[in-house]
Amino acid sequence: NAGVTQTPKFQVLKTGQSMTLQCAQDMNHEYMSWYRQDPGMGLRLIHYSVGAGITDQGEVPNGYNVSRSTTEDFPLRLLSAAPSQTSVYFCASRGRTGRSHGYTFGSGTRLTVV
Amino acid sequence: RKEVEQDPGPFNVPEGATVAFNCTYSNSASQSFFWYRQDCRKEPKLLMSVYSSGNEDGRFTAQLNRASQYISLLIRDSKLSDSATYLCVVGSNFGNEKLTFGTGTRLTIIP
Numbered sequence: 001n002a003g004v005t006q007t008p009k010f011q012v013l014k015t016g017q018s019m020t021l022q023c024a025q026d027m028n029h030e031y032m033s034w035y036r037q038d039p040g041m042g043l044r045l046i047h048y049s050v051g052a053g054i055t056d057q058g059e060v061p062n063g064y065n066v067s068r069s070t071t072e073d074f075p076l077r078l079l080s081a082a083p084s085q086t087s088v089y090f091c092a093s094r095g096r097t098g099r100s101h102g103y104t105f106g107s108g109t110r111l112t113v114v
Numbered sequence: 115r116k117e118v119e120q121d122p123g124p125f126n127v128p129e130g131a132t133v134a135f136n137c138t139y140s141n142s143a144s145q146s147f148f149w150y151r152q153d154c155r156k157e158p159k160l161l162m163s164v165y166s167s168g169n170e171d172g173r174f175t176a177q178l179n180r181a182s183q184y185i186s187l188l189i190r191d192s193k194l195s196d197s198a199t200y201l202c203v204v205g206s207n208f209g210n211e212k213l214t215f216g217t218g219t220r221l222t223i224i225p
Contacts, residue, residue: 031211033211033213035215040217041217042118042201042214042215042216042217042218043158043201043213043215044215045212045213048211048212050211056211058212059212090157090158102148102150102160102163102203103160103213104160105157105158105159106157107156107157108156108157
């Protein structure tokens with residue numbers, strides 16, 4: 001049981017490049033989310049999904065796209081990378097039952113945009 | 115005003131001591147509450163959910179005061195392994211998919 005797997009762990013992009021951060025979970029969780037974490041700020045929600053085919057925006061969605069074609073995968077796409085998107089990105093998931101159980105997080109992707 | 119506010123610390127506490135953190139939240143409609151811990155350069159990990167009646171998990175006790183809109187975490191008999199950043203997290207809607215994280219309180223346990 002791998003939990004939540006994020007790839008890559010590190011990435012350097014040039015301004016204007018696009019890329020996809022991968023997230024996969026093997027726990028059959030319905031709910032998945034993407035967060036970014038910046039120094040001095042709490043984790044901020046980018047996009048989330050309550051099931052396959054359903055996504056919605058979080059607090060800071062601009063510059064990012066998501067899709068949820070399967071229960072397991074929830075990729076995050078950066079359309080045209082900007083230095084302001086330099087951050088640590090975390091994917092998280094939880095099951096439908098046990099709302100109080102909270103989310104399980106992946107180990108993160110450290111992204112630098114130069 | 116931040117939606118979730120925490121004292122950033124750092125708290126430097128001798129091993130075996132008791133330490134308490136508080137967290138305040140601004141949205142009175144908040145429905146779910148959690149404490150996560152995050153080790154340096156690692157992902158957040160759920161420490162415990164916080165229930166209205168208060169709850170305990172070993173050396174950790176969490177309390178919720180809805181009237182004053184604050185959450186507390188008490189750590190008794192602190193261990194070196196408790197050194198981490200503690201994140202206060204609040205969910206505003208029933209499904210708690212939109213979680214708001216505090217910036218965290220840094221705790222260092224001193225031998």
